[in-house]
Amino acid sequence: MSSKPHRVGDGPVIRRTLIGLAVVLTVLFLFMPLVVIFTQALAQGWAGYIGNILDEYTLHAIGLTLFVALLTVPLNTVFGVFLAWLVTRFSFPGRRLLATLIDIPFAVSPVVAGLLYLLLYGSNGWAGQWLGQYDVELMFAWPGIVMVTVFVTCPFVARELIPLMQQQGRDEEEAAVVLGASGWQLFRRVTLPNIRWALLYGVILTNARAVGEFGAVSVVSGSIRGETNTLPLHVELLYQDQNIVGAFTAASLLAGIALITLAVKTIAEWRQSRV
């Protein structure tokens, strides 16, 4: 007997070719670089690796990066939830426009975003000049880094929540209000549990991007070693200093964060799909 008829687009040749292609590309472009990062970082052995991490400037860069993420992530989480709630639960003129505007940070190159902030809030920009009168300097200092990071990462949470909240509709929320729930009870007992995994997913992405952002931050930070140098900027700095192992050590930290992010993201997606 001959084999069963194939479904459309499911010939064995096509299938094997596509699978093979995907595996080859994944290995070449994703897996090999990751292996290289860790082998290079460990080129001087574990002692050298630890020593490179404990370098004064590297430690400061790690600290600043975590500090920026710690400010950015909560800020954008709250902002994203508010925005998603606004766009999916209310109808007002300009709602669609607002939903589109959320994507601006995705559409604009981060370098351009950094440049705009520099022009606006730098000592020669109009907001910057006004702030300068009060001795407030945002650019080339941590506030500037936080500002551009917030800008670059602000769509992630809202992007995750909006389609989900649209799909879930407002039925359950209406039911809760009819049953007497206050606004806060409604949010805490009905809305939040329904969106929690998507929210976590958005938060993870925000965090990953906040930690890894290079372009926008490099424009506004000035890369002052030990002051305004974040981890991604530090990688470049070390590389330019010909400290290859040091650069890869710093890079391995970023790659490590990325791997953890992926693991948590997978769990969040899996939990979301079961709700």
Next chain:
Amino acid sequence: MTIEIDGINKSFGQFQALRDIDLTIPDGQLTALLGPSGSGKTTLLRSIAGLENPDRGRILFSGEDVTGLHVRERRVGFVFQHYALFRHMTVSENVAFGLKVLPRRERPSKREIRRRVHELLEMVQLDHLAGRYPAQLSGGQKQRIALARAMARRPEILLLDEPFGALDAKVRKELRRWLRSLHDELHFTSVFVTHDQEEALELSDQVVVMRQGGVEQVDSPLALYSQPESRFVFNFLGQVNALPGAISGGVLRQGDAWVRLPESCDDDDAELYLRPHEVRLTQEPSRDAHLPFRIEAINVIGAEVRVELRPDGWESQELWEVGITHSAFNARQPKRGDRCYAVPDVGHLFCDHLSEPKTLSWYEAAG
């Protein structure tokens, strides 16, 4: 609790969903809001609950104006069309929700809440499913849980949006009976929305027929069926056989068809409406009516045989339908293509110069 609706208007942009609705929903009765989609029945129900704010008009519960009252404070029970059960809560958590969100000083103790939830679940006969999640329930079970949840705070008004719309025919019928008996037992004031005329007629004490955002007729199911006030209501509440024509000298005539009217009527264009059970089929025309047909189809549907008839020598927009008993069918054995005549017993005459239809009876004339 009596619900009074006083001059309610509601628009969504250009679309006027409700226009000048005046309505009284009597205390302790089951009222149906019946109408085709887009007639405003759901908007009216949601306005009563407070989920929509009317642009104009007032809503009163037992004489008290609640128009400005927030949904939360109206204390109505509401059953949503797609149940809207909280998907991340178990059945008992769903039912307990209304009690758990009460302000601390009104909230019953945990034990009392547990007891009430148990009681409500027993009322809907689903106590054994207390630990399940909504996704693990069938449609009919979800519906009953939604009802139990809505009843948790003992509302005096229960509002249901298309309560049986998404269920299959058998479950629907069961639930209908069950809701009716529950209502008779607990005596709350209920309003439900439906587009199914059979459901409205079977379940309710009073039916409100809606059309294009307005109220077309309010009546008991029986009165609505036997004395519809407009062609719309007549058409909406079941099969209609129509004879459009012109009256001249007390006879309504069109082509080969004519009917002698038992009451005098001015000469005018008119349309005679007849329900399938108000017509008999005969081999010969009667003294009062000459309505020739060819049999188009014979459908044996449950308790009766439905005969579809094509007008012969005259015209009507739709085929006529007449129900005959199995014994009449067996005695005569009509076949497709046979010629026959319809004899009206009761009919409803819509004259262009009269605002209300005239119900006619041929019984005395024939007797």
